[in-house]
């Protein structure tokens with residue numbers, strides 16, 4: 001008689017391993033992936049732990065899934081229905097909560113990122129995600145960092161509850177438009193499921209007087225002809241209209257035995273340029289029309305978008321740092337929101353005269369700003385003396 005022995009929860013986690021490698025959980029998504037490139041002899045529990053930058057500091061976070069089974073068929077995904085090469089493992093909520101608590105008490109982790117494949121619909125799956133965290137919060141009294149995925153088709157009240165018990169929730173659009181999502185994930189509905197859930201989450205956040213989870217989304221970049229203009233236009237709308245905390249961009253990587261296995265991987269530099277541009281939209285007051293798109297709506301890979309814009313616009317019309325307003329200061333390469341505020345403060349005390357003064361304000365490489373600025377009508381030298 002063949003007796004199948006069920007894996008225990010630690011074995012399940014270990015066998016699942018790196019299931020959320022391309023789902024960022026924190027503020028430095030690239031670093032999350034790099035920290036996972038440590039060669040190992042075989043399956044290791046460490047594979048499902050990532051070092052993640054969170055608003056509560058750097059944390060070792062357990063990143064895993066309620067189940068690696070899924071009834072949807074997203075073309076890029078290793079967990080898609082019918083992909084035979086993938087071992088399907090499922091946790092019950094109390095089982096996953098207990099193993100997280102054990103790991104947390106053993107100081108292996110201090111944070112949870114929880115995703116899932118979809119079985120019996122988004123609502124049933126969302127219940128399992130929420131139930132897991134309810135047990136972690138109530139039974140095990142865990143007060144630390146939790147980041148939850150919201151399943152396509154989840155209900156309004158589930159989103160509300162998830163935002164109460166988590167620090168961050170992800171509602172992933174995957175594609176920047178309905179047509180792009182259709183080409184990536186034909187069983188997901190852009191407007192009726194995903195955009196609607198993002199709108200609900202934004203309304204919930206605006207109408208709730210106490211602190212709720214922040215809201216993020218993710219895009220799969222470059223598999224189906226999506227342009228940077230499309231991705232950043234949708235990101236801009238989400239920042240302005242929904243109060244999105246951040247957009248994640250995940251450069252497409254082909255997975256074997258999926259319909260997209262022969263599509264080329266996307267250059268990770270594209271992901272990096274999208275992040276730079278996204279921060280200009282979110283933190284620097286730029287509009288998507290300001291971004292220096294070339295080549296049918298894409299950004300140059302070889303140059304920082306802010307520098308590309310400055311080369312086109314500021315070399316002949318530099319920003320006078322002694323007189324410009326904050327918005328104009330934020331156009332200068334090397335000057336971010338904190339530096340702009342420091343410049344405005346220094347101006348009030350009359351202590352802003354040259355590039356050396358910028359260095360005293362904490363701007364590390366003021367010579368990079370030199371081609372684009374004036375000091376009270378004077379162009380600064382392009383090089384700073386080494387000492388002085």
Ligand code: SF4
Nearest residue numbers: 070072074077080117
């Ligand atoms: S719903 Fe999620 S887990 Fe399922 S196939 Fe799509 S991306 Fe993969």
